[in-house]
Amino acid sequence: MRIAFITAGAAGMFCGSCMRDNTLVTALRRLGHDALLVPAYMPITVDEPDASQKRVFFGGINIYLEQRFWLFRHTPRFLDRLFNFRWLLKWVSRFAARAKYSEQGGLTISMLEGSHGKQAKEVASLVEFLRDEKPDVVLFTNALLSGVIPEVKRALGVPVFVTLQGDDIFLDELSPGERARCAELIRANGRSVDAYISTSAYYADHMAGYLGVPRGDICVIPPGINLTGHGGPADAPGNRAPTVGYFARICPEKGFHRAVEAFIAFRRLPDAPAARFKVSGWLGEANRPFYTEQVKRLEAAGLLGDFEHVECPTHETKVQFMRSIDVLCVPTVYREPKGLYVMEAWANGVPVLLPAHGAFPELVESTGGGLLVDPDSIDELAAGMKKVLTDHAFRQRAGRAGEAAVRARYTADAMARETVTLLERFVRPSPTPAPTA
16 A cells, blocks of 8 residues: 655654654555655654655745745745755754744644645645655644645545644644634544544544544554564663653653652652652753753752753663663643653553553553552652552562553554554555565
8 A cells, every 4th residue: 555644843852743653654664565754844853763755845944934924925946945955944943942832823724724825835735746656545643734635635536544643732822712713624624534543542532522523533543662672671670779760851741840849759758769760851942941940949859869861862772761760750731642651661661650641541551551640649649659669569560561561552563554454444555565574
């Protein structure tokens, strides 16, 4: 089957959606399918081999200029391609990462208006590219890209799918009026969508109500990870202090401040072990003041010596991080739609400590791979840290359960097979070559 997958670069940051999409396309190719990963906005940033093509559509510079200035809606194609050079987009992404979602309402609405918006020539460019590529099916990474879908459907006449994996997090930052208009446009564009794919049952239920999409049109396909390198021997606990780990983007939304507060409270509990707090994840310039504030809280509590921040820019360093902790704690403020870091911890036999909301309950309750706590209780989070670090039998049992679940249900190949099963319900595929090694 020839599959075109439109993903969205995230201004130079490691993005769970980009990483999922990259892993999925790589696995689809491994199964023998002709899968093309097409980046939009910016080049993607991943910690595995980049499967995306070099050409970027809806380049971040072009869509911004087209939104602001009439002239750039009519510039020649050679100039558009100049602004879409990957090195230039990567340079600009350092500044784009500081942009607030709340300031992008007008641009988002225009993008969702598709051929009627200010980025109409970008729509035409992608449609022309897809017409030349002749895919059997087209997938989009999120509903915020759906403005182009009516034209894709009209020009190609192939099935079109949209993945739901975090759209509401962006939309909730817009003004009520902008959010309502975006939802209206997404519903209108959805008339050209054959089916939606959600990364969890929770998120499928939530987005059905949020966007007004029939729940029956949303299929749940859990994310999967590449297990290469995962699952080796963890650091021997006897060689280091018990360690709480946080591995996610370092920002308020992911709950880094809550993890800090809970760690301080945990260390003050009677008979609490002298544990360490180890942190990694993408830290953007916009969140450095926030990060510094949290480090100062640890210093004020006398725990700075037990804190460690490490960079993990590669798959290998990420695996090393997971092997060096005893529990992963990411107390998100928002409701997580997928949680790849949960699976990455499990792949290394590490149990998780998470708030009981979003996709976390269905992950933990179906596997026994950790503990769930009240999302609003720092005391419960602190008690959970003590429970996992002091109850060796529980920690070992939960870690093994999580690892077994990942290898049985949450692999990249499992995600790819489920995706193909869904697509084949809608498309008559072209001949598929033999799987590659």
